[in-house]
Amino acid sequence: MEDEGQRPSLAGKGARRGGPGTARPTTENSMKVPFEISDPVNARILAVSEDRLQGFQRDPVGAIAGQSGVGAEEVMARLRSMLEAGTIRRVRQTLLATNLAQGSLVAWQVPAEKLEGAFDYMFQRDPFSGHVVLRSTETAAAGSNYKLWTTLKVPQGFSLRKHCDFLAKETGAECFRLMPAKRLFALGVGHIRRRGLEPGARAEKPAEVMEVAVAQLGDVEWVVLTALKREFAAEEISRDLWRGRAEETGLPLERFYQIAEALDRRKIIGRFSTFLEHAKPLKDGERVTRFNGLFHWAVPAGEEIEAGREVGRHYIMTHAYWREGGPEFHNVNVMGVAHGMEKAALLEHKAAIDRHLRERGIAVSYTNVFWGGRSEIKPSEIAPGAYREWCGRVGLDAAGMRE
Numbered sequence: 001m002e003d004e005g006q007r008p009s010l011a012g013k014g015a016r017r018g019g020p021g022t023a024r025p026t027t028e029n030s031m032k033v034p035f036e037i038s039d040p041v042n043a044r045i046l047a048v049s050e051d052r053l054q055g056f057q058r059d060p061v062g063a064i065a066g067q068s069g070v071g072a073e074e075v076m077a078r079l080r081s082m083l084e085a086g087t088i089r090r091v092r093q094t095l096l097a098t099n100l101a102q103g104s105l106v107a108w109q110v111p112a113e114k115l116e117g118a119f120d121y122m123f124q125r126d127p128f129s130g131h132v133v134l135r136s137t138e139t140a141a142a143g144s145n146y147k148l149w150t151t152l153k154v155p156q157g158f159s160l161r162k163h164c165d166f167l168a169k170e171t172g173a174e175c176f177r178l179m180p181a182k183r184l185f186a187l188g189v190g191h192i193r194r195r196g197l198e199p200g201a202r203a204e205k206p207a208e209v210m211e212v213a214v215a216q217l218g219d220v221e222w223v224v225l226t227a228l229k230r231e232f233a234a235e236e237i238s239r240d241l242w243r244g245r246a247e248e249t250g251l252p253l254e255r256f257y258q259i260a261e262a263l264d265r266r267k268i269i270g271r272f273s274t275f276l277e278h279a280k281p282l283k284d285g286e287r288v289t290r291f292n293g294l295f296h297w298a299v300p301a302g303e304e305i306e307a308g309r310e311v312g313r314h315y316i317m318t319h320a321y322w323r324e325g326g327p328e329f330h331n332v333n334v335m336g337v338a339h340g341m342e343k344a345a346l347l348e349h350k351a352a353i354d355r356h357l358r359e360r361g362i363a364v365s366y367t368n369v370f371w372g373g374r375s376e377i378k379p380s381e382i383a384p385g386a387y388r389e390w391c392g393r394v395g396l397d398a399a400g401m402r403e
Helices: 028-032 040-049 060-068 072-085 112-125 160-171 219-229 243-249 253-265 304-312 343-359 384-394
Strands: 088-095 101-109 129-136 148-155 175-179 183-187 269-276 291-298 317-322 334-340 366-376
Touching (some): 072 088, 072 269, 088 219, 112 129, 112 148, 112 160, 148 384, 160 175, 183 304, 243 253, 253 269, 291 304, 304 317, 343 366
Antiparallel strands (some): 088 269, 129 366, 291 334, 317 334
């Protein structure tokens, strides 16, 4: 951890949009650059930029150019155009928040007349809820009364359950189920590169296991992380992407790099990513995806990791993890998310995964699909100071929200 005596200044944090030589003004010409995902050059860029840049990159634009075969100047022009048009909804460095804050998938049972209001509250007024999705099953099944699903992260030392108790009171939720991840097996969106996949397409080897362990950070590390994770505006897209962020922290650029790379080695940095608007029609009427399914499997106790690795090796899965659904969800313990243009195609992918699990000798006693409907996504706040400030705004005693 950094020496707290070397704490940099936070003055102006978040106020600047890049330093000297980093910002590129948006011009009328940038809006003439193709912004559609159907454009072949954009598709080449997005196939890399969505989820292929793992860890911290000193020059993300150069890395995208190198992997896509598109020149760096053209990459910058295309990213700016897609971001301005709303094709890309955000460009940012992601963090492995499961290693920074306590997190959980949360299913909420909310009376029908309060469901839309609860959705709006989670998305608009709770900075610690990230994904907010309304889900449903095709038939009545275990857990089908839980229609509101969110991801939740609370900073180190604070209680997930107490936070959910507060949210339930505010929204009128009757009950909730916390399902923290015990292991991760797949984590990466990549909607463009997943188009056209054949059911059953998978890696040669089972997916790697990603452990969940909360790391302890010093003040300087939190300052750097806060600068790293904030999304970029179109005019910030440049080869010298991080100079302005380093200036915000008061650190020399090379020192900023060193701290970021040290955090990466500690498995705290996720990927540099361009996030597509995949829940709503784009400016040109196209859709990135039309359907998403949260797949559930119940496998024998002790086989969760083996099953999760087999699920996670299938290319269609954007997420796969070991979570305990409990009796509310027929004791499922392996879950995953897949996106696609056609519901029938997604069901074919799931059927292929089901067959593969049987072939591997993994008995599935129960399975189901929760289909996504209305959906909003925002980055979850994870800084301890932000949680204390939020408690003050909503009238809670921060000390009383600790575990």
